[in-house]
Amino acid sequence: MQSKWLELQGLLNLQFNDVNLLKQAFTHASYRNEHRKLHVEDNERLEFLGDAVLELVVSDFLYRTYPKMPEGELTRMRAAIVCEASLVRFAKRLSFDQYIRLGRGEERSGGRSRPALLADVFEAFLGALYLDQGLEAVRQFVHTHMVPYLPDVSAGLDYKTALQELVQQRHQTPVRYVIVEERGPAHAREFVVQVELGGEVRGVGIGRSKKEAEQQAAAMALASLSEERSEERVTGVSQTD
Amino acid sequence: MQSKWLELQGLLNLQFNDVNLLKQAFTHASYRNEHRKLHVEDNERLEFLGDAVLELVVSDFLYRTYPKMPEGELTRMRAAIVCEASLVRFAKRLSFDQYIRLGRGEERSGGRSRPALLADVFEAFLGALYLDQGLEAVRQFVHTHMVPYLPDVSAGLDYKTALQELVQQRHQTPVRYVIVEERGPAHAREFVVQVELGGEVRGVGIGRSKKEAEQQAAAMALASLSEERSEERVTGVSQTD
CATH class of the missing domain: 3.30.160.20 (Double Stranded RNA Binding Domain)
Structure with a gap:
């Protein structure tokens, strides 16, 4: 049943070339562990990549937006934008929590609203978008879905x-x-x-x-x-x- | 006297569109402080940007090179590559220490071989290259000058x-x-x-x-x-x- 992923792409106004990357970004390790026969991959490696993609796009944005701001101030602003609490807010705003594939135990224990888990999914999604469509697509996404909501x-x-x-x-x-x-x-x-x-x-x-x-x-x-x-x-x- | 910057570009097999970015990457705050009338900018903001550029290029390289490696291992490898000691090694290998513009006090106290200063210049250089020529140029640089020397x-x-x-x-x-x-x-x-x-x-x-x-x-x-x-x-x- 694929309509969930079509719906998510519609919501984000995006079309993945490889929809498996999108699914992987939303797959928690607990889901993979419960579905070993499906050979699905979880989002941990994508999160590793997405974390770095986000860091660069945000750094670039701040560097260009505030041409006179000293490095220390830029670093603090970046930290406030890419911190867990901030990413959770963006993930929830985009209803990402509703698309996460969780194992049953994790679901029962409230994993779907666990901040660290939501922030990881957000970063993994950016990693997937980067692999599928490149840095410019991530920059576009950040400018559409994050920048307007930054203080x-x-x-x-x-x-x-x-x-x-x-x-x-x-x-x-x-x-x-x-x-x-x-x-x-x-x-x-x-x-x-x-x-x-x-x-x-x-x-x-x-x-x-x-x-x-x-x-x-x-x-x-x-x-x-x-x-x-x-x-x-x-x-x-x-x-x- | 510009031959120093021509020489450096020759050494790196690069040509900057805006050579001021290259100079800025090699300008320590102590030099700027001593030459206030010249209105030169120091490399601190470029280092902020370059740090993030390097992080992404190295993450991307590791992600693709080791398709089966778990996230924790990728993170440790990345940390070992982008840590100060590692960057100092690359900076010295490329003779970056010889091109840094330092204030006199900093020069006298041995700033030219101070590890943190060298690592900062290396990152600032990558930030300058990214601004001047984009992510692909940095990727090319990393693959030519860093990857072959990684353990x-x-x-x-x-x-x-x-x-x-x-x-x-x-x-x-x-x-x-x-x-x-x-x-x-x-x-x-x-x-x-x-x-x-x-x-x-x-x-x-x-x-x-x-x-x-x-x-x-x-x-x-x-x-x-x-x-x-x-x-x-x-x-x-x-x-x-």
């Missing part, structure tokens, strides 16, 4: 205040910033902060100060909230292959 | 024994393996080992066991020794711009 951290806006106001208007849940990690030597300290709305993580930021990391996390949360508002999600996708 | 870690040979024998024949200096790092949780332990010949680091390896890491380090040292033998280096390059 514009360079604008110097006060995202924390903007987020606070939006949440008060619409959600009336508390906004909480949590320092997840403090790392690096004293002269090059880095803070990783996540922002939670009503207990749910909605953004992650990395910065040289708590404030900078909070601003970035708030920007990501704002982007995710504005998406939510405009979202018209295709639903009722078949879970079988 | 074939998949062959299952005993590199430690081979290294021991070669060193006994030619150098008669002691071979020493040093565990630089032990990392990861107990079930996914990783060892980083370097091999020293006569006190000089000649190879680095990463593996799931000490033995595996030592084999990889020995393979890298062997590759570096066999290069040394066949080396005909262009010398006497001008240090001025």
Whole structure:
């Protein structure tokens, strides 16, 4: 039953030359282990490749978009875009979770919504697209499906205040910033902060100060909230292959 | 005086459309700081980009060369190829150290042979080549100047024994393996080992066991020794711009 893969390609406005690459990107190791006779391959090697493809496309985008931005700042922005929390957001936005082929045990234990698993599928998909259609196709995909939803951290806006106001208007849940990690030597300290709305993580930021990391996390949360508002999600996708 | 850059391009069999990109790749921040009036840019942003370009080209190469290799093994091989010690080796092999534009203080303190600085220049050069001529040009460069010198870690040979024998024949200096790092949780332990010949680091390896890491380090040292033998280096390059 192939209509699932046709549907996904339609959703993404893409046509794979080798649809097996697409399937492989969405195949978790637990599915392969349960279907040894089918000789399907899982997505781990594609994720290895896709991780590098994404890193380059995002680096190239940032390099050209911010011609005056110092290297340290570019590195922090890249880290915020390609981190797990960010990739999960893109994967969910594209309903990737609905197409993953999981083993039964993994399905029962909630694997379909496990962040690391979703982020891996997203990277594996980019690896498959790169193999099937080359770097330009991935660049096109990133510019269509990721770039418009990136927080514009360079604008110097006060995202924390903007987020606070939006949440008060619409959600009336508390906004909480949590320092997840403090790392690096004293002269090059880095803070990783996540922002939670009503207990749910909605953004992650990395910065040289708590404030900078909070601003970035708030920007990501704002982007995710504005998406939510405009979202018209295709639903009722078949879970079988 | 531009002959230095013509010479470098001749050495690399390359012609840059924008030779300023090439110069920028070889410009350390200390040089820019001392020549503020010239408005030269340093190589830090190019290094950010080049790091990602190299990561993709090496990942792609490994993915296609070893179609059956599991993701974990690919990741370890990639790490061994793009690590600082490895990049320094490639940079020196191509005499990149002779073309770096350094500030006087940095020059006096031996910056020209500082490993991190050399590795950065190598990555920045790849970033410049990518901007000037695209991904395929970088792939071509990597396949010409890096791939032939990579240790074939998949062959299952005993590199430690081979290294021991070669060193006994030619150098008669002691071979020493040093565990630089032990990392990861107990079930996914990783060892980083370097091999020293006569006190000089000649190879680095990463593996799931000490033995595996030592084999990889020995393979890298062997590759570096066999290069040394066949080396005909262009010398006497001008240090001025």
